[in-house]
């Protein structure tokens with residue numbers, strides 16, 4: 001792995017699956033895991049094995065079929081969780097245990113009703129115990145986003161001393177501003193003793209719509225792993241969307257940060273997860289929404305027909321979408337109508353287009369979107385139809 005390679009840690013099957021009402025069965029999880037492996041993700045978080053027999057089985061079965069990616073299981077800082085995760089991962093070619101504990105005052109005081117020193121001891125013991133089963137141990141400092149940086153650095157040092165290979169810095173509540181999250185990663189890079197022995201990971205939630213921006217700030221400031229889900233699904237407002245961070249890095253090559261993702265699979269992957277989970281993807285969702293490459297206003301359509309790059313920063317084929325769409329509505333102009341008419345077999349002169357366009361606007365005012373059969377109907381009903389077909 002080069003120092004500029006960002007590891008993509010997919011948690012669709014763990015954090016993503018925590019969406020209310022969206023349980024997947026083992027069969028569905030296996031299909032998704034196989035596709036994630038093909039997509040090129042570096043780590044698949046397959047589940048939380050101690051949470052249920054079903055989750056244990058899924059992690060075990062996924063471990064058997066994944067060929068390239070590391071397979072990871074989540075635990076709390078509890079010995080039995082760690083033992084059960086190690087058991088579920090025993091068939092994985094590259095197993096990772098992901099253990100951790102809450103580190104913010106809110107978690108220490110209200111959830112654990114304990115002290116900062118006790119949390120340090122529990123963190124050390126959990127990583128040490130996980131290391132007795134696997135070499136690759138990731139430690140998460142839950143609610144790191146709201147944890148004081150000095151204390152967070154002490155937690156990271158303890159985890160590294162116990163053998164952690166990855167330090168996950170979750171913005172569990174999606175609270176941080178991008179500048180704040182980036183500064184946190186920079187602080188840890190500069191102040192944690194032994195940081196060169198581990199990589200820092202971004203795990204950002206989307207409560208304020210900042211998960212993608214925060215993850216990008218994290219890697220700009222030295223993190224080398226991003227934890228994310230397909231379509232950004234997950235608890236509450238969700239996690240960082242995999243397709244977004246991957247395309248941000250691809251579209252900004254001067255950042256000199258890349259991933260191993262085969263981006264032409266992104267749209268298909270999004271559809272697979274959306275269909276399996278029964279979670280509809282909003283039409284305006286970046287990269288994979290149905291409108292992400294659709295143009296409907298006359299000014300934009302005219303530009304895109306002349307040159308796609310006037311209003312598109314991504315070639316739709318790069319993410320697995322066949323082509324940009326020119327959508328005909330009452331906001332469309334002559335250029336779009338001529339383009340779509342040509343696609344269904346009518347080459348219109350300027351005068352013919354003026355005539356048909358007036359009929360089109362009347363039609364479009366009554367109907368939201370004009371499809372190919374509407375175009376035939378409009379042209380066949382126009383005064384210039386005979387002229388058009390005899391040309």
Ligand code: KIV
Nearest residue numbers: 015140142143170172
């Ligand atoms: O958001 C979070 O803090 C988590 C941890 C369990 C990694 O999902």
Ligand code: ZN
Nearest residue numbers: 015170172203
């Ligand atoms: Zn999370």
